[in-house]
Amino acid sequence: MRVFLASIPLDHARVVVIGGGEAALAKLRLFADSPAEVLWFAPEGLPGATSMPRGGPVPIERTPVEDDLWGSRLVFIALDDETEAARLAGVARAAGAQVNVVDRPALGDFQTPALIDRDQIVVAIATGGAAPILARDLRSRIEAILPAALGPLARLAGELRDTVKATVPDFLARRRFWERAFRGSAADLVGAGKVAEARREMLRLMNVAAPEQGVVHIVGAGPGDPELLTLKALRVLQDADVIIHDRLVPEAVLARARRDARRLYVGKTRGDHSVPQDQIEQLMIAEARTGQRVVRLKGGDPFVFGRGGEELEAMRAAGVPVFVVPGVTAALACAASAGIPLTHRDHAQSVTFVTAQEKPAGVAPDWQRLAGPNQTLAIYMGTGRAAETAASLIAAGRAGATPVAIVENGSRPDERVITGTLDDLGGLVARANLTGPALLFVGECAAFSAAQLDVRAEAAA
Structure with a gap:
């Protein structure tokens, strides 16, 4: 946040406006219906009779001195003479006021935001003086949807x-x-x-007001782009009392939640579970039983390798009301962002989501089925075992020349796409020095990625 908007009470406050042009008149109109005491100094002369503000303060046709400004909370200076404006800004500060110098943000202490005035409710949009026209455009859009009442x-x-x-x-x-x-x-x-x-x-x-029973919403946060949140996920986040979130949920998504909701981090990395799964479930239950609206926020979709099913079972067993809000799973978002169709009439008649991290002592993947032709594999949590996965697929019959793509931080500003062939998948991962979450795509459709097309175009040239 580059600009902090403070809410300044105007009851019993003194506001001073210095200047006689249109910029000064705009400030006078701003405070016309406020309870503030408004003083108007016009040392450069008054506007024409038709421009004089109705019901405004009586203008004082001289330059204010420090005694005039004592006790003022806000002073607005709208003068053509920059040197004089800077001098008066210093006088106002010495008198204890906050100063705004119109159209000269470097000389003032604050800028005037674009305001939507609904009496008790005031909405402000500020750009720190960088783009006032943009702020006004945003004000018009917001004002159009706000009720007059x-x-x-x-x-x-x-x-x-x-x-x-x-x-x-x-x-x-x-x-x-x-x-x-x-x-x-x-x-x-x-x-x-x-x-x-x-x-x-x-x-x-x-x-009839009474404490409510708590509830848990298991919510998919999508791949990281906050604009890929569903409308329902956004609504639930903005109603949450407690948000229990994973490592893959970025700050840009958390910023869309209600600001005063408590945030509890329970992130996991490979081999490092800061909070074990059973403790996460007990935390969800405990918070809900105190009457909280709990959001269990998970990257991607909670029912696609997100252990959402286990959490759903735990809430039901504990008698806690629970609802699931699906999210855009990483395979869909990463493929779309990288330009990889998951199915294609000529190349892939099916798509399989698979994890390379099966449960310890669990059932191993069916490599014969996964190595079948005319399909796309989207491999979650696969970078740590990329070489072993490639070797297993090739041993089961998949050609070593099959196109592959690695999408790191898919849909985010720092997205990276690395392409190659299946027989070099382990080397691609090793050379890429991946630091963010990544998905592996195996199949002919991986050749459609924008990165792969760029490589082919360079080779043809």
């Missing part, structure tokens, strides 16, 4: 806040009450102008 709804909530706190002492029950109030018929009634009816509905909800 947000202000009255927030005002009603403020009036009932102390009553709700006294009547519903349990924190989680109180949170659930506000969620119902803001998302249900009470909000609709405010939007229709029926504030008294909305108040009665909120009071009814308050009288």
Whole structure:
């Protein structure tokens, strides 16, 4: 985050605007309906009579001195003379104010964000002064989808806040009450102008508020690109009280979750399980039993080599309500991002998802079936045994010249695609120095990857 937007109360605050041009008038309009005391200095002269702000402060046609600025919280300077603007900025700071110098961000302490004003609710978009037109465009898009009645709804909530706190002492029950109030018929009634009816509905909800039973959502986070989250996954993340997440879930995805949700890391790497699976399941159960909305967030899809099935069984056995939200599994996302069709009428009539890390003392892969022609293999967790996997496939009949592709960090900005042939798969992995999660693709369709096509084009040239 490069810019922090603070919420500054304007009750009993003094705001000073210096300047007489359109930029200064825009600042005056910004505070026209606020409870702040606004002072307007116009040392360079006043605008024409038709441009004078209606109901605005009486202009003072001189340059302010330090005594004029004492006690001011915010000072906006909109002057053409940069030297004079810089001098006045220093005077304002000496008087204890925060300073904005219009169109000269380097001289000020803050920039004015693009604002959406709904009375009690104010939404701000800031770019740190780098792209104000972009901020205004974003404001227009957001403003178009926000209900006009947000202000009255927030005002009603403020009036009932102390009553709700006294009547519903349990924190989680109180949170659930506000969620119902803001998302249900009470909000609709405010939007229709029926504030008294909305108040009665909120009071009814308050009288029946009670702690809820906890719930677990086992959620697929996809391959890492936050734009590949499903809408349902995003909604569940934004309602979560606790997020129990894996190593493969990047910060870009976690950033889409509710900011005050607790995050518990239970990541695993090969041979290093920071929290054993049975303890993860017990943690999920324990959190749900305290009434929390628990999200078990897993990379890719929880039911594709994600041990989601084991966690589902554990929740059911413990009597914990559990729901599964599928995600875009890594094979689909990596193949699409690398340009590898998993099936093709001419080359692959089937696709098989397989893991190279079978359960200890478990059943070994059926190499004869996996080595069959006209299919694509998507191999999860395969880099550590790439040479052994290739040797087993070749021994079972797959040609050593079969195209392969390694996709590291698929769908992410640092994605890397390495291509070659099956007989050199172990060498490709060794030379690649892989540091991120990677999938292996074996089959004729791997030749369609953008990286492979680039190699073939160079060879033809």
